[in-house]
Amino acid sequence: MPVPREYVVKRLLLLVFVVIGVLVITFVITRIIPARPEFLWAGPHATEEQLKRARQELHLDEPVHVQLYYYLLDFFRGNWGVSWRTRLPVLNDLLTALPATLELVIVAFLLASLIGIPLGIYSALRYGRIADQIIRVLTILGASVPVFWIALIFQTAIGIWAGVLPAGKRVDDYLAYITGFKPITGFYILDSIIQGNLPVFIDVLRHIIMPAFVLSIYPLSLSSRMSRSLMIEVLNENHVRSLEVWGVPQKTILFKYALRNVIVPVIASLGLSFGYTLVGAFMVELIFVWPGLGYYAGMSLLSYDYPAIIGVVILVALFYSLINLVVDLIHAWLDPRVRF
Amino acid sequence: MSEEKLLKVSELTIHYHTVEGIIKAVRNISLEVNVGDSLCIVGESGSGKSTLGLAISLSLPKNAVVVSGSILYKGRDLLKLKTSEVGRYRGKEISMIFQDPATTFNPLFTIGEHLTDILRHHFGMSREEALERAVELLKMVRLPDQARILHAYPHELSGGMLQRAAIAAALSTNPKILIADEPTTMLDVTTQAQILDLINSLKRELNLTLILITHNLGIAGEVCSRTAVMYAGTLLEEGPTEDIILNPLHPYTAKLIKAVPIITKTQGRLSHIPGVLPDLRNPPKGCPFVDRCELATPECSASQPEYFRVGGVRRVACILYGGEHE
Ligand SMILES: Nc1ncnc2c1ncn2[C@@H]1O[C@H](COP(=O)(O)OP(=O)(O)OP(=O)(O)O)[C@@H](O)[C@H]1O
Ligand code: SF4
Ligand SMILES: [Mg+2]
Numbered sequence: 001m002p003v004p005r006e007y008v009v010k011r012l013l014l015l016v017f018v019v020i021g022v023l024v025i026t027f028v029i030t031r032i033i034p035a036r037p038e039f040l041w042a043g044p045h046a047t048e049e050q051l052k053r054a055r056q057e058l059h060l061d062e063p064v065h066v067q068l069y070y071y072l073l074d075f076f077r078g079n080w081g082v083s084w085r086t087r088l089p090v091l092n093d094l095l096t097a098l099p100a101t102l103e104l105v106i107v108a109f110l111l112a113s114l115i116g117i118p119l120g121i122y123s124a125l126r127y128g129r130i131a132d133q134i135i136r137v138l139t140i141l142g143a144s145v146p147v148f149w150i151a152l153i154f155q156t157a158i159g160i161w162a163g164v165l166p167a168g169k170r171v172d173d174y175l176a177y178i179t180g181f182k183p184i185t186g187f188y189i190l191d192s193i194i195q196g197n198l199p200v201f202i203d204v205l206r207h208i209i210m211p212a213f214v215l216s217i218y219p220l221s222l223s224s225r226m227s228r229s230l231m232i233e234v235l236n237e238n239h240v241r242s243l244e245v246w247g248v249p250q251k252t253i254l255f256k257y258a259l260r261n262v263i264v265p266v267i268a269s270l271g272l273s274f275g276y277t278l279v280g281a282f283m284v285e286l287i288f289v290w291p292g293l294g295y296y297a298g299m300s301l302l303s304y305d306y307p308a309i310i311g312v313v314i315l316v317a318l319f320y321s322l323i324n325l326v327v328d329l330i331h332a333w334l335d336p337r338v339r340f
Numbered sequence: 341m342s343e344e345k346l347l348k349v350s351e352l353t354i355h356y357h358t359v360e361g362i363i364k365a366v367r368n369i370s371l372e373v374n375v376g377d378s379l380c381i382v383g384e385s386g387s388g389k390s391t392l393g394l395a396i397s398l399s400l401p402k403n404a405v406v407v408s409g410s411i412l413y414k415g416r417d418l419l420k421l422k423t424s425e426v427g428r429y430r431g432k433e434i435s436m437i438f439q440d441p442a443t444t445f446n447p448l449f450t451i452g453e454h455l456t457d458i459l460r461h462h463f464g465m466s467r468e469e470a471l472e473r474a475v476e477l478l479k480m481v482r483l484p485d486q487a488r489i490l491h492a493y494p495h496e497l498s499g500g501m502l503q504r505a506a507i508a509a510a511l512s513t514n515p516k517i518l519i520a521d522e523p524t525t526m527l528d529v530t531t532q533a534q535i536l537d538l539i540n541s542l543k544r545e546l547n548l549t550l551i552l553i554t555h556n557l558g559i560a561g562e563v564c565s566r567t568a569v570m571y572a573g574t575l576l577e578e579g580p581t582e583d584i585i586l587n588p589l590h591p592y593t594a595k596l597i598k599a600v601p602i603i604t605k606t607q608g609r610l611s612h613i614p615g616v617l618p619d620l621r622n623p624p625k626g627c628p629f630v631d632r633c634e635l636a637t638p639e640c641s642a643s644q645p646e647y648f649r650v651g652g653v654r655r656v657a658c659i660l661y662g663g664e665h666e
Contacts, residue, residue: 238443245399246458246509247431256457260448336493337447 003332007340011328015321022317023310027071030306031064037304040084071310080314081307085300090311093296098315099186100170101292105281107189107212109270112219117266119220120227121259127232135224142221147280151214151287158210165210168289172203211288215280219273223266234261264334271327275320345412346549347373347396347517352409354391354400361621365391365404367573368644373517378543378550380560380581382596383570386617389553392570393519396551398430413517432462435515439522441502445494451505452490455512462513477508481538500531504538511542518543521553536563557596561585569593572618572628574644579654589656592629627658635660 038054039046046054054060059067074081080090123135159167166172170188171181181200184191189208192201234240235258243253282294289295293312300308332338354366366388373379381389394400396411398418411418418429438444445454455477456470465473471490478486481504494502503523510518520539524532540563543550552563560567560581568578569590577590588594595613615632618624626641627633633640639659648661 238438238440239446241399241401242436242438242444242506242509243446243454243457245394245397245431245436247427247435247513248457248461249427252457252461257446257449261446264448335448337495 003329004340008325008329011325015318015325018321019314019318023072023075023314024068026310026313027068028064030309031067033304035304037084037306040304080311083300083305083308085303085305085308090307093308094293094311094315096186097291097293097296100290101278101281101285101294103187103189104208104212104215104284104290104292105274105277107208108216108277108281109219109274111213111216112223113267113270115216116220116223117227117263120224120229120266121231121262123224123228124231124235125254132228136228139221139224139228142217143225145217147214147218148283148287150217151211151284154210154214155287166207168287170204170207170290171200172207175203176200211284211290215277215284218280219270219277222273223270226266226269227262230262230265231258234258237261260334264331267334268327268331271323271330274323274327278316278320345372346375346377346414347371348410348412349392349396350410350412352392352395352411353407354388354395355405355407356391356401357403357405363620364623365573365620366395367623369409369570369573369575371568371575371578373549373551375516375549376547377566378552378564380564380567381551381553381570382555382557382560382567384555384617386572386620387570388573389555389570390521393436393521393551393553396517397434397436397519398426399436431458431510431515432513433515434517434519435510435513436519436521437503437506437510437523440526441499441506442494442526444502444506447494450491450493451497455490455505455509458509458512473512474508477512478505480511480542481505481508483508498531499527500535503527503531503535507535507538507542511546511548514546515548517549517551519551519553522555523552524559525555539563557585569596572623573620574628574657576629576658577654577656579650579656583651583654589650589654589661590629590658591633591635591660595632 038051038058038060041058042050042054059070062070071081078091080094082088083090083093086093119135119139123132126132155167158165175181179197179200181192181195181197184194188204189201192198192204240253240258243257244250281292282297284290285292285294286298293315297309297312299305300312332340349369349371352366352369353364356363356365369388369392371379381392383389391400391404394404395406396418398421400406406419409419413429413433421429445451452471452474455474456465456467459465459470459473460467463470463473474490475486478489483489483501483504489497489501489505497505507523518539523539524535527535536559539550539552542548550564552559554560557567564581566579567581567584569576569584569592571592576592577584577588579589584593585597588597592613599613613632618628618631624630624641626643627636627645630636630640637659645657645659647655647657649655650661
């Protein structure tokens, strides 16, 4: 089903309003929380005079709506303010941290669909057998155990006790230094491939596999459970029976016809679980010292770094809406029944 | 009888295993069908018609168990086929269409995709050859605008068009027997008549043998030369359709005909007989109709009535006809 262009434009406009809405709400909330950010700006030993100047520079004495006005004005000029903690433009900080998070989330989603869907289908085809039971128990656990807990267990067991994989960070700094590795896109897997740097490529994979797997456990369990129940359902559908009666081989029925009935809704709901996974990514990043948005957000929260916090929230809202749009478009493309 | 039957079902019994118990869906059914015959299987919902049809088309659900009996097709027992042989009969010799055309095709694939996959598998055609043949098939079922229909997804077509496409799919392999399981129940009255006409004329053109499942004696009257009446998994009576409608022998058939005042109307469900259907997990030992029969005697509950021949071409399972023993 081809997607009409007006529909995409409408969705993009909607996205702008969502982002502005999120911006206003976060801005107001950060200003309502009682805290004294001027101390952070002016430093711990600031004089009364310096604090007063800080309050002026930060427009802290103005009413909230005037502060919001200044912020919006700058925001649309591409100036998302300066982080009170790092003293760098927030947008720069965010754009540095973003690829790290995206790389983590993308690998996690790849693992979730490439492992989860086949696992669920296998489980459905072994319905009621021992393999099915084991997969069911594991995926129920995977969908209910909190991600930070799994992260800590994995980090301790595999990263520290067994020492098989690095317990944190994206790449070994020393290795990166001696091999002359330079981040270009910020996606290290991509960067190491572009530079043909095999040692760093392997090292980056070794760093990302554990946090990405931990992060994928929830969407993996979700997609496996969904694939399983969808497959069981689809195999009872009339259209599977009619292909069978008409003599189409089981292989074709399963892996051409039924498979699509399973994959389409699973992909759609994986996309919708993106928000949840992003929250998970924040915790995984804090635990695995992964210099992404989550790590940045955590540090900013601890230091009342309002511009940074607002920046993170807006970026997340933007991404969440974009992903939703992309998922809807993919869904429409795969399912001819979707109407606009 | 020297001439070999095309299809001979003997003492077939089929159970479904479910969490609530074992459902005895088909019990001790025997039927014969000659080349070019048209047999209607009539019965209320749950009487086991579809189960019988699926058994003949080698497509029983996984939880079905054939307890006993045989289904001879050209002398070969379909129930004893090796897995590797099933493909030579299923869809190829015996094909089937179903009640709900809206769910007959996979919603994510075009009609053309379905048709070409069947053709390519059965005849090893290339994609282009299969598409060409698919166009012919759609012409055969009187669908206009074949190219559009090949590219259409199921939800873009009406029930009548889909049922025609399903007939095209079922007949694409040149089967000898077509089983049509309530093919018009979900359609509106005009479309019903058109589909029945189509089935009738295709039957003649292709020299098909037809088994039409319906709960509507009116349809039986229009399409089939012979009719078998099923009730609670058993076959109550069988004979020429005209005789059965004009002069029903079994008390159940008689009630069926009285219950539907205008039986030639293609609509009208057979659900107006007082009393309830027996529980198929634990069906009565004797005549299955005993609880609802006004003529019942204690003898009726003792054991399942045998078939009695009436007038040479009819048989009926009711002790009232005990005089003319088979
Ligand atoms: N896959 C199945 N598993 C368990 N029970 C089944 C299954 N299919 C059918 N049954 C049961 O077997 C009995 C006979 O069903 P069947 O579908 O053969 O009846 P039918 O005469 O075709 O009815 P209808 O007119 O409603 O199509 C019913 O009680 C039904 O509930
Ligand atoms: S066998 Fe007895 S109960 Fe059954 S239909 Fe005949 S008379 Fe009625
Ligand atoms: Mg049925």
